[in-house]
Amino acid sequence: MPRLTGSGLTLAYDDRVIATDLDVSVPDGSFTVIVGPNACGKSTLLRALARMLRPRAGAVHLDGAVITSLPSKEVARRLGLLPQTSIVPDGITVADLVARGRYPHQRLMRQWSRADEAAVAAAMAATDVTELADRIVDELSGGQRQRVWLAMALAQETPILLLDEPTTFLDIAHQIEVLDLCADLHEQGRTLVAVLHDLNQACRYATHLIVMRDGRIVAEGEPGSVMTPELVREVFGVRCEIIADPQTGTPLVVPGARRRVSRV
Amino acid sequence: MSLSPIALRVGPWSLRLAPRGLLVCLGLLATGFAVSVLALSTGEVAVPVPDVVAAIFGRGSPMAELIVAELRAPRLVTGLAVGAAFGLSGAIFQSLTRNPLGSPDFIGFTAGASTGGILAVVLGGTAWQIAGGSLLGCVLSAALVYGVAHRRGVSGYRLVLVGVGAHALLLAVDSYLLTSANLHDAANAGAWLTGSLSGRGWDHAVPVALALAVLAPLCAGLSRPLRMMETGDDAAGAVGIRVERVRAAAVAAGVLLCGVATAAAGPVMFVALAAPQLARRLTRAGGVALTASALTGAVLLTAADLLAQRLIAPAQLPVGVVTAALGGVYLALLLGREHR
Ligand SMILES: Nc1ncnc2c1ncn2[C@@H]1O[C@H](COP(=O)(O)OP(=O)(O)O)[C@@H](O)[C@H]1O
Ligand SMILES: [Mg+2]
Secondary structure, three states: OOOEEEEEEEEEEOOEEEEEEEEEEEOOOOEEEEEOOOOOOHHHHHHHHOOOOOOOEEEEEEOOEEHHHOOHHHHHHHEEEEOOOOOOOOOOEHHHHHHHHHHHHOEOOEOOOHHHHHHHHHHHHHOOOHHHOOOEHHHOOHHHHHHHHHHHHHHOOOOEEEEEOOOOOOOHHHHHHHHHHHHHHHHOOOEEEEEOOOHHHHHHHOOEEEEEEOOEEEEEEOHHHHOOHHHHHHHHOOOEEEEEOOOOOOEEEEEOOOOOOOOO | OOOOOEEEEEOOEEEEEOHHHHHHHHHHHHHHHHHHHHHHHOOOOOOOHHHHHHHHOOOOOHHHHHHHHHHHHHHHHHHHHHHHHHHHHHHHHHHHHOOOOOOOOOOOHHHHHHHHHHHHHHOOOOHHHHHHHHHHHHHHHHHHHHHHHOOOOOOHHHHHHHHHHHHHHHHHHHHHHHHHOOHHHHHHHHHHHHOOOOOOOHHHHHHHHHHHHHHHHHHHHHHHHHHHHOOOHHHHHHOOOOHHHHHHHHHHHHHHHHHHHHHHHOOOOOHHHHHHHHHHHHHOOOOOOHHHHHHHHHHHHHHHHHHHHHOOOOOOOOHHHHHHHHHHHHHHHHHHHHOO
16 A cells, blocks of 8 residues: 555635545555546645645545544655645744744754754755845745755655645746756655646656546556646636657647647 | 754753743843832832842831831732733734734723723722622623634634724723712722733732732643644644644633733733733744733833832822823834835
């Protein structure tokens, strides 16, 4: 059984049910990417997998145990989450914020070990924010800030990492940088789950693709077999062609033009 | 000045110290000490410092012992403890609401305590009953504000809005109680309402100091989780913080601190608002700094009380008038600067 699974999940905010009887499992060692239209429940699912949202029914299991039955810090040493939105505390520096990712490794009398220091330095180097260490996070651009949040999640050094839209706010260069970094982490043996919006990036980087709509998983598997014109039409309501990505051979979704302009 | 944190490591133990925060706290301790010496030695009757020391250890003249140990020391201790309690309470709620205006003196908690206190005054209560009334008022108003603001968890912003409303409502209740009380009670209640340290004896100082001694360590334990929660509930939960539990403990500690402080000194305004803000600017720490806030609160209140006693001596001002005047100016500056 994979390390992280959800079975029979009913997810709801008060009386608002987002998903019912949802089964999901994250293949060990995979780079799983979740795609789906806005508001279909991607973040809700991720929050449930990270125990931020208690399922109305069903349970999330981590390493065979119901996740909410495990000590919270223990879970935080195995599974990390980059939430879709976080709040920047007033006047905090980059180095300070990234260091907060070490919390689950610390105790009252072990607040800043050499391992903490090394993990923070490595996370900042990997996300290219080392030069920003003494800057105030509030004063950074959206893209820089996103990389700082990512660094905080990396500093946590968890074997499983859930990322909710890690590339939002980033320009194309930094999007690729972050996704390449994720691919590196994946190659180093971590299990990654990321919500992405760009279908082509999803197909390029994912080893396992989960397609959601209205709180249901409508397709999942290897991107080459999952991504079809019919699926894109059914899920996103968009007519498209799918060709092979000239760089990687993975599916490349080419949306139909509004009007075909024919040239003679 | 930007000093990076230093690591202090001995074997498996390690501490992370922010040099600037440490220096600020030492500076606040020194200032607090200086204010204390002034408060104990000066006044209508000057008592030289050596005599103050002798009196504290019970070896002074009867006169010095009366003035220092029975009159000035309890007032000073009450001021220090009340100031620290307000500073801590303010820091906790500003951290929880992520809003400087989310202070107990603005979101109805202090107002609730004063309503409870006045009610006890008007009903002719003893000092202990007045203290109990204000503590109860504080807890009830907090429960009311949280109850109304609660909707799938409590957002800081909604809490502030509801709290400001409750604050206004409770002030109206206070006015009503004052107008319907007889003249003597109304005068007493009015004096209590401004917040004052005058005439505070050991029976005021001891309860608030004890409450502080119990609650401050709890707050110290909550300090790191609270700071993590400033990045949002999900981000804090992701690193293993039991968000709901920490929040409940912090609210309880903050309400009790505010309640006992108000019980001892009346609703002194602005200390809970200003102390955490000043402390944050001094330490330049990200987010709210609990220790520095408590120390700043203690220094602020005792310094303001010194001013209140000496400014127009021999006449005396209630300390609440001084903090309200200083705090009003500070609030205007704060809001003016941040909403340019
Ligand atoms: N905290 C919340 N309270 C109530 N409803 C929410 C909350 N968060 C999300 N929702 C609702 O749940 C649905 C799914 O949201 P979400 O999981 O964030 O979608 P996605 O991440 O796929 O865009 C949406 O309709 C959204 O409005
Ligand atoms: Mg989302």
